[in-house]
Amino acid sequence: MALSGAEYTRDCSCPHTLPEKLWCRLVELTKIAMKFGQDHPRRLIHSFKVGVALVLISTLHHFRPSFYAFGDNIMWAVLTVVVVLEFSVGATLGKGLNRMLATFLAGGLGVGTHCLANLSGKKGEAVLTPIFIFLIAGTVTLMRFSPRFKVRYDYGLIIFILTFCLVSLSDEKESEMLEIAHERLLTIIIGSCIAVMVCICICPVWAGEDLHNEIAGNMEKLADFFEGFSDEYFNNSDTTHVVQDKSFMHRYKSVLSSKSSEETMAVLARWEPCHGKFKFHHPWKQYLKIGNQTRVCAYKIEALSAYLLHSKQNPHEVQSMIQESCTIISSECGKTLKESSLGVRHMTKSSMPNQHVANAKNAVESLKSVLRTNPWEGADYVDIIAVAAVASLLIDVVDCIEKICEAIEELASLARFVPSQLLHQGTVQPISKRDDSIHVIIIDEITPRLYE
Numbered sequence: 001m002a003l004s005g006a007e008y009t010r011d012c013s014c015p016h017t018l019p020e021k022l023w024c025r026l027v028e029l030t031k032i033a034m035k036f037g038q039d040h041p042r043r044l045i046h047s048f049k050v051g052v053a054l055v056l057i058s059t060l061h062h063f064r065p066s067f068y069a070f071g072d073n074i075m076w077a078v079l080t081v082v083v084v085l086e087f088s089v090g091a092t093l094g095k096g097l098n099r100m101l102a103t104f105l106a107g108g109l110g111v112g113t114h115c116l117a118n119l120s121g122k123k124g125e126a127v128l129t130p131i132f133i134f135l136i137a138g139t140v141t142l143m144r145f146s147p148r149f150k151v152r153y154d155y156g157l158i159i160f161i162l163t164f165c166l167v168s169l170s171d172e173k174e175s176e177m178l179e180i181a182h183e184r185l186l187t188i189i190i191g192s193c194i195a196v197m198v199c200i201c202i203c204p205v206w207a208g209e210d211l212h213n214e215i216a217g218n219m220e221k222l223a224d225f226f227e228g229f230s231d232e233y234f235n236n237s238d239t240t241h242v243v244q245d246k247s248f249m250h251r252y253k254s255v256l257s258s259k260s261s262e263e264t265m266a267v268l269a270r271w272e273p274c275h276g277k278f279k280f281h282h283p284w285k286q287y288l289k290i291g292n293q294t295r296v297c298a299y300k301i302e303a304l305s306a307y308l309l310h311s312k313q314n315p316h317e318v319q320s321m322i323q324e325s326c327t328i329i330s331s332e333c334g335k336t337l338k339e340s341s342l343g344v345r346h347m348t349k350s351s352m353p354n355q356h357v358a359n360a361k362n363a364v365e366s367l368k369s370v371l372r373t374n375p376w377e378g379a380d381y382v383d384i385i386a387v388a389a390v391a392s393l394l395i396d397v398v399d400c401i402e403k404i405c406e407a408i409e410e411l412a413s414l415a416r417f418v419p420s421q422l423l424h425q426g427t428v429q430p431i432s433k434r435d436d437s438i439h440v441i442i443i444d445e446i447t448p449r450l451y452e
Helices: 005-013 020-038 043-062 068-084 089-118 121-144 149-170 174-203 207-233 258-268 282-308 316-346 351-372 382-415
Strands: none
Touching: 005 174, 020 043, 020 316, 043 068, 043 174, 068 174, 068 258, 089 121, 089 149, 089 174, 089 207, 089 258, 121 149, 207 258, 207 282, 207 316, 282 382, 316 351, 316 382, 351 382
């Protein structure tokens, strides 16, 4: 008889027998797995892809007669799939190509040095082999310290050292060594190709697309802060609608620690082939420039947040002197970042960010003129310093926003962003002032065309 919901909960909360305990434990693990799949679907799919790749290797292993001759060397294909198949396409391609090229070069060099050492006899071999290993392994290890090689080829250099040492120290005969090297190289190529095909064909994860979306998302996080800054700092939220959830004011914090992830994704994106709206030789390095400027702006926001915590301690009379200009600056900065983020996300060029930057600059000039007149005569110097520091930071923020726009314009030029198009579906008739009725104009959002 099936248990009702209450009986099921009661039985799972207080299990008595061992089968009930095991069943409740299984139900609990199933719920955890389902929640993990809902929260991290791409990780669940990656686990599925690893299983599929290994199943393909095992199927090929039992396929006669092609793979029967490989014997135990087929295990190198299994090891290659486990090591090479990464979360993103770029990481998988990078590791696969590094492993294949390093195995080929190190195997050939190892066989050559092994044959050369054998020509000198047993005593000469005992001397030459350690010398070759010392020179080759030491040189390649030194190359790993070079930033140019370490960023993209570090894994390949490690495999090169390992393969060269294994071949050089092998006791096999030359003919047997060549046969083993050929079989292992072929199985490694097969494993790498299977890993790459599975990674690309089954729900591919593109590092370049993730970098693209993260850069656009980081700008949106900064825009959220600027859009709510004036109300929070000048205590306008007390007289208007009070917002309970103010988590959007702290979303910028994730931008402060995004440098390493952006650099990693930029390196992996360079391995990826043409996909979607990203063509060959896409300027991935330019995204890093935008990310750096975005982080500089985020550090300015971090400083503004410190003054935001004590904003209510400052007299309103002191704050009101700069309220109008600061409100315009924060609002225009938020609009600039929103428009820039939208342009990057849809890969379109627009003049709207530059217009908002111009408005912010005009507000900066107005703010500077107010500060030159020293409107706080007779006020407490502590309050004056705090308010003036906020004004100074907002002036610096405008410079940061302008640099972000310049970096985005350079990206738009390099990546050939298409101009944004405003399509008019009709004309708007003027509304008479005598008409007391309420008129509502609805504008349908039109997604910019990415391709002609």
